[in-house]
Amino acid sequence: xxxxxxxxxxxxxxxxGCGNFAILNTIKKVLTxxxxxxxxxxxxxxxxxxxxxxxxxxxxxxxxxxAIHGRVTPVAEGIKLANPDLKVIGFAGxxxxxxxxxxxxVFAAKRNxxxxxxxxxxxxxxxxxxxxxxxxxxxxxxxxxxxxxAELPLNPLELxxxxxxxxxxxxxxxxxxLLKRTFKEAILHxxxxxxxxxQPCVTFFNTYEYYNKHVYELTSHDSQIFDQxxxxxxxxxxxxEAPIALGTFYKIEKPVFEEQILKQKTKVLDRNLKIxxxxxxxx
Ligand SMILES: Cc1ncc(C[n+]2csc(CCOP(=O)(O)OP(=O)(O)O)c2C)c(N)n1
Ligand code: SF4
Ligand SMILES: [Mg+2]
Numbered sequence: 001x002x003x004x005x006x007x008x009x010x011x012x013x014x015x016x017g018c019g020n021f022a023i024l025n026t027i028k029k030v031l032t033x034x035x036x037x038x039x040x041x042x043x044x045x046x047x048x049x050x051x052x053x054x055x056x057x058x059x060x061x062x063x064x065x066x067a068i069h070g071r072v073t074p075v076a077e078g079i080k081l082a083n084p085d086l087k088v089i090g091f092a093g094x095x096x097x098x099x100x101x102x103x104x105x106v107f108a109a110k111r112n113x114x115x116x117x118x119x120x121x122x123x124x125x126x127x128x129x130x131x132x133x134x135x136x137x138x139x140x141x142x143x144x145x146x147x148x149x150a151e152l153p154l155n156p157l158e159l160x161x162x163x164x165x166x167x168x169x170x171x172x173x174x175x176x177x178l179l180k181r182t183f184k185e186a187i188l189h190x191x192x193x194x195x196x197x198x199q200p201c202v203t204f205f206n207t208y209e210y211y212n213k214h215v216y217e218l219t220s221h222d223s224q225i226f227d228q229x230x231x232x233x234x235x236x237x238x239x240x241e242a243p244i245a246l247g248t249f250y251k252i253e254k255p256v257f258e259e260q261i262l263k264q265k266t267k268v269l270d271r272n273l274k275i276x277x278x279x280x281x282x283x
Contacts, residue, residue, distance in 0.1 A: 001035045003028045010058040019173035019199030023120060024056055026176055027089075030183045031062065045088050047076045049096035051127045052201070053120035056091050070100030073108050076115045084114075084258045087187060094121040098134040098156045105156075109165035109192050111257035116186045117194045119156070122201035123238070130204035137239045142204065153238040160194050161229055161250060167193030168229065168250040172215050173200065174208060178246055185248060191256050198244070211244065218247030226250070 006028045014020050035041050044062045048054035050069040057064035067075040072092040080088045097105055097119045105117060124142060125131040131144040135156065139148035160168045167189040171179045179197065186193035198215075200207045214236075222228050229250035236242045 001032055001041060003032050006031060006061050008059055008061050010055075012059060013055065014052060015201075015203050017200075017202040018052070019122065019197075019201070020053060020056065020120060022173035022176055022179065023053075023091075023118070023197060023199060024059055026179045026183055027056070027118070028060060029180055030187065031060070033184065034187065039087070043086050045076075045079050045086050046091060047072050047079065047088065048091045049093060049101070051093035051096055051120075051125070052122075053091055053093040053096070053126075053199075056120075070096055071104070072096060073101055073104035073115075073117060076117070077104075077108055077111075077113050080113055080115050081258055081261065084262065088115045089187060090115060090117045092117060092119050093126070093133075094119060094123055094135050094156075095125045095133045098154060102134070105194065106159065106163045109160055109163035109194070112164065112166050112191045112254050113257040114191055115193075116189070117192075118183070118186075119194065119196050120199045121156075121196050122199045122205060123153075123207070124201050124205040126201045126204060135238050136205070140205070155234065155237055157194075157196055157233045157249065158230070161226070161233060164254075165194055165250070166191035166252050166254050167248070168233070169193075169195045169248040170198065170244075170246050171195055172198040172211055172244075172246055174211065175215065175217070175246060178217060182248060185251075189251065191254060214241070214244045215246050216243055218245050218249070221247065221249070223248050223251040 046057050046064040048057045049072045072090040076088045076090040123135045130142040132140045132142050132149045134154040138152050141148050169182045171182045186195050232245045233249050236244045
């Protein structure tokens, strides 16, 4: 399998220069590598929401499912629970994951279900032409806020850390080498992983210059230490002029949800079998 074989005949309708192209090319590279290392591509399922980001599933020839807006995470969770052998990767927008679907990432993190969420965080509602989202900076002028937003943005990664996520990272679509390493690491991580990908929307919120000036890659960071993760995650609040750390902030091991659920299911099945056998003795 090579990257070309993962292409589809769907016409790409993203704006030229959109950060989504880098996410698409990178995930295709990572799927190719994972496949070369022995993981069958027919065991990959991609789930997307509604928005510019969501079109990514049209452009990659693996199993996929369009969820409704805000419901990427629960659909991905359902697929994983129904068939734990699958690797399930959710692609959500910031409006999708951090707005309408916010509660779902909290519970998926709390459960530590083994799915990967890739958030295309352009900090704007792209498809619906530029309204503000939970990660837009204070004063952001868009279609719904012509005079600028009057609220501070949310730091979604602080929320993920507090909710119990076992893999938390930030990447930038214009740093493709790190993007590739992070995607692979997250997909291979056993447990809930979320990558917040800073993805400029050239049409409604062009942040390339800002990020190019502010981002740096984490070095000598211990991703197993909660306090260190919190310190680095909080360094930039999605609003200030602070340096923006990229990389894996937090990575720990914890029991995964689907295994706990399957153990319970086996116990119930065993008990039902014993009841059947007992009843059969009386007949
Ligand atoms: C339940 C529901 N609510 C709202 C919408 C309208 N809607 C479609 S896409 C979208 C915004 C998408 O923004 P985001 O998730 O950030 O994705 P982007 O387009 O920026 O990639 C909205 C509000 C919808 N289709 N369904
Ligand atoms: S509107 Fe923004 S996010 Fe959507 S395709 Fe264009 S540049 Fe990309
Ligand atoms: Mg968006």
